Ligand SMILES: [Zn+2]
């Protein structure tokens with residue numbers, strides 16, 4: 001959808017307008033498909049060809065009596081595109097543990113202490129043997145040798 005106004009000015013034709021375009025994408029947080037409409041206002045001056053310098057690269061110029069709106073609309077829309085579109089401003093995104101969409105899983109979704117269920121048994125094992133799990137087998141052996149040594153010290 002396009003609304004434009006053309007205005008003759010001394011240098012050329014001033015084109016102002018509004019373009020509305022549908023956008024399709026996906027939420028940057030939860031990857032949910034998105035359909036949004038964007039509306040962009042633009043204003044560009046199309047210079048008369050004789051005014052525009054031969055070396056000038058920027059700006060737009062009239063081609064005879066015609067002006068090409070397409071690059072203007074494209075630039076305006078590209079600039080208006082959000083870098084990280086969201087399905088909603090407070091999208092909770094994906095669960096870091098299992099990847100489920102938190103918006104669908106509900107507020108109660110969570111994983112106990114952030115530990116994957118497959119590791120829960122190992123976590124209990126490590127906790128029972130203290131934070132330094134690798135020392136656990138040696139401690140068992142030292143307990144066997146340790147008692148006589150302790151008795152030696154007492155005697
Ligand atoms: Zn989302």
Ligand SMILES: [Zn+2]
Nearest residue numbers: 095097098099
């Ligand atoms: Zn999860």
